[in-house]
Amino acid sequence: MYTVRRQAEEKCRALAPGKVPWSPKMQGFWDRMSLWKLLLKGKKGCRVSSRKARRLMKKTELPQAWRKSEVDLEDCLKQERSLYKQAKHTYAARWRKDFLTVQTKDAKKQQWKSRKARDRFFWLRQMKQREEARHPRRAQSKGSSGGLQAIQIEEHLPDGTTSLRTITDRRLVEDGCMQENTARYDQTRAPYTTPPMAEPLYSEYTGDNAEVNSLALLEGHYTLPDLLDPATASFLSHCRFHKGHSPVHLQVSKDDHVYFWSRNPENKGSEPHGLHNEHFKAAIQSPSIAHCDALFWNIPLTTGFVPLQWQKLMNFAIEKKPGDFRLSKMRTI
Template sequence: IRRKAEARCRRVTNGAVPWSPQIQNFWDRQSLWKLLLKGRKQCRVSSRKIRRLMKKTKLPNAWKKTTVELEKALRNDRKEYLHAKKNHAVTWRKKFLTIQVKRSKKKQWTLRKARDRFLRLRRMKQREEARRRRRAQSKGSTSGLQAIQVEEKLPNGKVDLRTLTDRRQVEQGCMQENRARYNQTQSPYTTPPMDEPLRTQRGTLTPFWRAAFQCRMGLILTLSHS
């Protein structure tokens, strides 16, 4: 009974398809077919945009198609896009981010701009992973979180991604990410007092709290000796 009820439940579609070059190719082709069909209906369209899309999608002879062929191509592209969006969009997005991060790692950080770009890509990948976890735990989802990717430091000093599928490992990975995200003294989410030059000038403890800490430690030592 529960399986039948679950099968009849409405699937919540929130949109927000993860971007990847493959998904962008679907969007470009559909935009091209729509513009060409709009032009066949004697509507005003941008010929420059049509040429740009034909060059981008590598379809230089698209304007030679008849109206029936354009409608058929649009229907076929929509079917393929819906299938890809449902089954491959998340995987393509993860692969794209992984490739971008690896490319950034290979380049030498001779400029601050390159390092900032690498950090942005890294945070983007973390945000994508967090969104995927939230979607798995959201109200409209019918399945639990099955796998996550965590960063693992190799003996040679490099950082690599490791996929966790075991339930306990997934839970530990989620807890470690939360601790790192909300820990105010851990990079890259440090608060201003923990950044330079405030860290060097003021230290990790203010004079009041430093005195309180020393007093507490002295009291503990006194009690232990007594």
């Protein structure tokens, strides 16, 4: 299935959407280009909307644009495209950021006047934060695309004070990020191993008899090991099914698979080998392919076997505050 999807991806037409950050200044370029193209079509004898032309001339403040000759219109369009291309690569992101900053500040001043104004302020602030998170450039060296370039760690000095040391070595940066992720997200083993992750419980609930032992514990038939500490033994003795419990079948049905992918956005990556969500969203339109995909998802759930392409995970660390590269203060996505 993956090979077929990769081959289909290679044969698909590569669309190049602009994805240019919007701002009033960039809108001015688009309006002027639309005006020149519309008037140029009219000069060539094509049928165009005079109302749209008047509206664009008023919007761009070029009321005499219709008097230009065909040669002048072509020159204006060529020049406008050149300016637009330069602005798109150089100023568009900055203009967008400045526009959102101004709008957010104005909305903050007006937020208590009405509920609508307050909702607008929250919406603008959320949009500004989301777009800033998409452009993590401060923690990377300029023009690089190789990941995080520097981190800061806290060092405790003999006099009791704390200082920050900046690390730029790539290997040390990666090791520091992995240690921070382990301490933050693997709290059952770091900094201290919890009873479920130590023997004898670890082998009892992660081996071949894991499902049998789990059901026996919840049904009250499991014999607790003698080596457990009193607190853990007391906790496990209270782990029981509630009255009227109906058994849960661990299985991903085709309907579950279709429901899950129908609610996922298309412009997101779903797996590290390059297949994006749109592949799977398109596959749910076919009952047979959706059924095959559901069978694939059932294999790790029922057998514990995980495909190799699912065993790689990428974490991306971005700073929350400008200039603060401390790992404990960074956001991991």
